[in-house]
Amino acid sequence: MNIPFVNLKRQHFYLQAALNQAFKQVLESGQVMGGEVVKTFEKSFASYIGTQYGIACGNCTDALEIIMRAMEIGPGDEVLVPANGWLSAAEVTLMLGARPVFVDTHPFYYTMDPERLEEKISHRTKAVVPIHLYGLAAPMPDITRIAQKHGLQVIEDCAQAHGATVQYKRVGGYGHAAAFSFYPTKNLGALGDGGMVVTNDVELAEKVRMIANHGQQEKNKHVCQGRNSRIDTLQAAILQIKLPFLEQWNARRRSIASIYLNSWKDLDIQLPATSAGSTHIYHLFVIQTGYRDQLARFLEGEGITTEIHYPQALPEMPLFKHLNLDTDDCPVAIGQAAKLLSIPLYPELTDQEVEYVAGRVRAGIRKVY
Numbered sequence: 053m054n055i056p057f058v059n060l061k062r063q064h065f066y067l068q069a070a071l072n073q074a075f076k077q078v079l080e081s082g083q084v085m086g087g088e089v090v091k092t093f094e095k096s097f098a099s100y101i102g103t104q105y106g107i108a109c110g111n112c113t114d115a116l117e118i119i120m121r122a123m124e125i126g127p128g129d130e131v132l133v134p135a136n137g138w139l140s141a142a143e144v145t146l147m148l149g150a151r152p153v154f155v156d157t158h159p160f161y162y163t164m165d166p167e168r169l170e171e172k173i174s175h176r177t178k179a180v181v182p183i184h185l186y187g188l189a190a191p192m193p194d195i196t197r198i199a200q201k202h203g204l205q206v207i208e209d210c211a212q213a214h215g216a217t218v219q220y221k222r223v224g225g226y227g228h229a230a231a232f233s234f235y236p237t238k239n240l241g242a243l244g245d246g247g248m249v250v251t252n253d254v255e256l257a258e259k260v261r262m263i264a265n266h267g268q269q270e271k272n273k274h275v276c277q278g279r280n281s282r283i284d285t286l287q288a289a290i291l292q293i294k295l296p297f298l299e300q301w302n303a304r305r306r307s308i309a310s311i312y313l314n315s316w317k318d319l320d321i322q323l324p325a326t327s328a329g330s331t332h333i334y335h336l337f338v339i340q341t342g343y344r345d346q347l348a349r350f351l352e353g354e355g356i357t358t359e360i361h362y363p364q365a366l367p368e369m370p371l372f373k374h375l376n377l378d379t380d381d382c383p384v385a386i387g388q389a390a391k392l393l394s395i396p397l398y399p400e401l402t403d404q405e406v407e408y409v410a411g412r413v414r415a416g417i418r419k420v421y
């Protein structure tokens with residue numbers, strides 16, 4: 053059996069008729085940027101998350117940058133980011149002339165460890181950016197409490213967590229603002245790039261919209277330094293079609309995850325854990341084993357492609373070298389990087405394929421240990 057790490061072709065096949073309809077609509081309307089389709093998707097997505105405002109933009113990295121610009125984060129400021137995860141938040145922090153400060157991650161949940169957060173706060177700290185990594189919510193009640201105490205802005209990176217909840221509330225509704233990605237492989241993905249800022253703060257929403265549109269308050273009235281970041285009408289139309297499927301796709305991801313968890317619970321590997329009060333939506337199914345590379349090689353031989361998220365903790369990346377970070381500073385994230393392995397998990401896997409993966413991983417662990 054051959055199980056690629058992702059397989060977008062299947063989703064496209066299931067939605068073919070609806071997607072073709074979206075193409076047709078956009079082609080016939082002649083409107084390929086902005087318009088009602090984009091506005092409707094902004095409203096639908098914000099309402100799904102449970103926030104007042106949604107502002108579509110080019111991608112999640114842009115969304116994070118635009119939020120930080122709107123919050124006037126810049127030289128002299130520090131931004132707290134988790135030590136394990138995708139680099140966008142740390143990257144845009146640098147781009148704005150501010151300093152990313154890495155907070156170690158939880159050994160089992162992989163998200164920012166609130167116990168390690170407060171020690172990293174200084175008089176320069178302006179914001180904290182929790183990442184809801186792999187589809188599990190970061191501990192938002194703790195993070196927002198600490199942020200409030202120190203007067204910090206909270207920006208959620210929700211790129212891997214469309215529909216994940218903590219205490220019955222969807223992530224994206226906890227921070228002052230949140231950034232989503234619609235990159236094709238995310239739980240809700242376009243057929244190209246796309247992103248969105250969501251917030252309940254009307255002033256922030258207006259500023260974000262302005263910055264994403266060349267600082268224009270109204271046509272030809274440029275009142276602040278902005279940039280250009282937008283979603284195509286076609287991508288918005290496609291996302292509007294896919295949004296109603298998100299809950300069932302996430303449920304299917306959870307049911308595949310429960311099969312994996314059950315099949316491997318007696319093996320000597322670290323399985324994904326779900327913190328109390330959270331719903332994991334398994335954007336990725338990440339295990340830890342000291343025999344990571346051997347297991348990955350075995351699975352490749354069995355036709356199963358795995359990946360690593362992420363092979364290097366952020367503080368160790370050459371990109372951040374000039375910050376002269378203390379290398380002993382984030383031992384959990386740095387120590388884990390050599391053990392993490394992502395096993396294929398997506399809604400379109402058949403039951404037979406799920407059973408195959410479950411069996412092959414068991415066999416692999418027995419073989420390589």
Ligand SMILES: *Cc1c(COP(=O)(O)O)cnc(C)c1O
Binds near residue numbers: 232
């Ligand atoms: C994918 C991802 C991003 C970046 O999203 P883009 O839309 O590609 O810019 C940011 N943060 C996390 C955690 C991601 O997984």
